[in-house]
Amino acid sequence: MPERYKFLTALTAIAGSLSLIATGEPNPVYYPFLFLMLYGYWRLLKGKPQGSRFIIGASSIGGLIIFLVDVFIITGDYLLSVAHLSFIFHAIKSFDIKEPYDPFQVYFMALLQLVVASEFTVAMLFGGIIILFIVLFIFVMNMAHYIKEKVEPSIPLKTVGFLIGVSVVISIVFFISLPRLKYGLWGKSHIKGIKNAGFSERMDLSSGDLKLDPTVVARVEVRPVPEGPLYWKGNVLDYFDGETWRNTLQDTKRSLRRVDDQFLIHDGLSEAKGTGPIVEQDVLLEPLESEIIFSLERPVSVITFLNKVEIDASGTLYIPRKGARRIHYKVKSEREKQSSEVGNQRSEIRGQMSESMEKFSLKSDLPFYLQIPEDIREPITRFTEELLRSEVAKGAADNPETKALAIEGYLKRNYIYSLNPGLPEKGFDPVTYFLFRSKKGYCEHFSSAMVLMLRSQGIPARIATGFLGGELNPLGNYVIIRQKDAHSWVEAWIDGRWERFDPTPPQIVQEKKPPLIVLYLDYMKMKWQRYVVNFSREDQFELLKGMSEAGYKLQAIGIRLKNWLKAEGLRLKAIALSHPRTLALKAIGLLLCFFAVLLLYRFIKRRSRKLSMPGFYYLRLRKVLEKRGYRITSSTTSGELLRIAITAGLNPDAVKEFIELYNQARFGGRPVDTDRLRRLLKASLEASK
């Protein structure tokens, strides 16, 4: 077995194992088998004897026992146990590579490892490992071909490189064309979801300090990118028990109506109705342990390949799916128009809610949004009334909107943002502790306080949770939303609509701009997620649509070209009739150009044919020697020419071979490599310089 073949086999085993390790799923207890595998392949490359049958057999049985214990007792996860078993297999096999066909088992096991790894991760690194696997696989299978044919294996790099390139292209074609189902037939995905406190169905104020987590939650392409802060709304929480906020309207979920490819939230929307501009969001959402999806405020429709989109009475959107999985969907939101009032962050919402939405909310659900825990109602009410009295005294209007603005402004000015507010003292609940004692907290404290204060004044209010802002990646023009962007704010029912208020003081954090390479990597990750990991049936339809549109465009171009030619023809005809001399001159000029090009072409062809004739080089040699003063006549034979050339100081070996090759071609009728002739001539002449 050739050394290269053994080496490639070892590399393949390592690549397969790496793909599993990169997922982070296999138990590190099995990693020693990898070191054993490396040792085994080292021994193989050094030509040391392979393991005895008895040891290999006993190890195999041991491995099987370990697998059974693993799958039935330890992990209970069949797939993970197979991953562990593959490490054991590779370790044993590395000591048992004897026959030329033994490496095939290694390749198939590495392939199995890739398949298992694909269930555990979707990282971009996996794509790199797949490419590495393609390269190794092609190299190895090509070499295996020569070994099977019992000839000396060689690696024709050009050919193998061509095969790899073509394999990649064909793989892409297959990847795009293979049919996708919406859901799997059996089983569930192994991908774990992100536990996102900012995006869960509850908000627990007693959890204490908050950590900033840079884990990416979503990547969103926004068109156009609106001005002002981006509030990505997810859930709405209405009920507070003193420590925790919950959404009690989840059970009111209903499916949205689908029209063409859109799930309509509002029954119809058009700018003619005087509504705001539409912002389109293309969302790649990481797997979350929740079915909630989010978007900019005022979503009007959702586009997704999945079967169902649901909405509850609070306006929270859901896409039901099996297990935590990465999903891709599009949302159209109606952007709120900004008010021109200075310092006023309030937005003026235009548009009408449809009757169906009205049915759901407020008139019947208002009591939900006025709920306050009894034990804190009185202190909060008193506090709020005092606050509002002073505002009214300052000349503020006594209406719900100004009340809300007053509360919002007060909290912003008088309370401190802190990620480490600490736990409430004994006898205090988190909100009253925040309001009356600590006066510091994070968004959840601020929003909870404002909602309760509004409710104490009979203004229905609720907490909206989601994300604020994000990081714009200029390379792909998309927003990266991370866990640390999680936020909560307030919605108050004023004048028949929900209006957004954000009492949390703005945090101007001087974050270092990430280096270009980081942005580029994230851009690549986004593309990988979007076009590989989340490639769907809808993408296939889009591609087909694009291709047929391209076809129509080409057709249109063809028709335009035809019409243009026709018009030009008529124009030229008119010129010919009115200015025959001009046209004749132009025609002659064109013909002359044509012949010039033809002559040039023939000259080039003749020259290249000359270059391919052995006689051409022989004549050159004669010319060179003539120029050096030697007498070369038409009767000088090739033998005489050889003697003269040697006398002239030309490289004797090169010129001898040159003359021999020339004679073979000239008199032997055998085809000769003219490149070789050219090189020999060059070598002959160089020696004499």
Place this chain on the structure above:
Amino acid sequence: MKITREGLRLILATLLVGLASLNTGNNLMYLILSVMLAVLFLSFIVTYINLRGIEVKVEQLGELYAGRPSKIKITLSNRKRFLSSHSLFLKIEDPVIISTYIRKLGPKEEKEVFEEVLPLRRGLFDLNKRVLLRTGFPFIFTEKTIMPELQAKLLIYPSLIDIEEELFSFEETGKGILNEEEFYKIREYRYGDDRRWIHWKATAKRGELMTKEYGTQETRKITIIFDNFRQGSEVRGQKSESMKKFMPQNLTSDIPYLTSDFERSVSFAASLAVKLIEMGMALRFVTCKKTIPFGIGKETLLKILDLLAVINLSDDFFCLIEEKDLEDPFVVILQSDSSPLSRFKDRAIKTYYAREI
């Protein structure tokens, strides 16, 4: 196109991964599936294209004798303009065994291979559809074999046996050896005489064909009469003593090209012809249906060998030779005494029976 065992395994693995992909909807698994499908697809396509545009030429380099190693030239040409062909196996199993391997044939490239072969039996063989061209390139999953069309024939002469003793001496023949360059006389034209020697003047005078005869007192002409009449050809007998001394000591009876009496008699006739031509004799060769007229040198020998290469037992007996045509010495090689040609055995210098060879 044949799918190998490894190919079947890969197809099975692909099906399993395909099922897993459909089940999970996992795009990365689809990616792996796509790679496997691409490899399979490439394997089929490249194996197919590898054999396209390949032309094969087979040429003899000189005479081929059954049982004697000789060289054959095989030329493979790739007519494809842009693509090379790799890892080609060329095989011929009959009437010669050739197995040759070409690692690479570039676009528009021609390669010559000189192979030493051992022809198994005599005859004129049309190599069309006898040549197998096989490839498994680029991987180990598929193999394709084709039988390219080629206009090539192999003419294999009968195997030659060493005849170790002089066949006859001056005394035995009872005739002299003629130096053929000296004009001797004009006589009637006999069947088998060289037509270049017809004397037209005498012919016109006599009204019948007359021919010149060259030589002195001594004549060096001989005729071999070869019996290829089927009747009685299977009769076997003991080797005669006279035959034994002409055979090499190590001749075995299980050589394929000498399996039957007839084949052995053909080989013997060929060997005899070679020997006589080497001795400078003018040789005439007569069979049931065909006669090679007197001639000397390689040209005549080749004509005789050409005849012997393709001769078979015949059911029809049509002997053109008459008693009057046999004034010169001749030998007879008979299949059996029941052959019509056995009537010449009394006058022959020597008679050989196929069963004794």
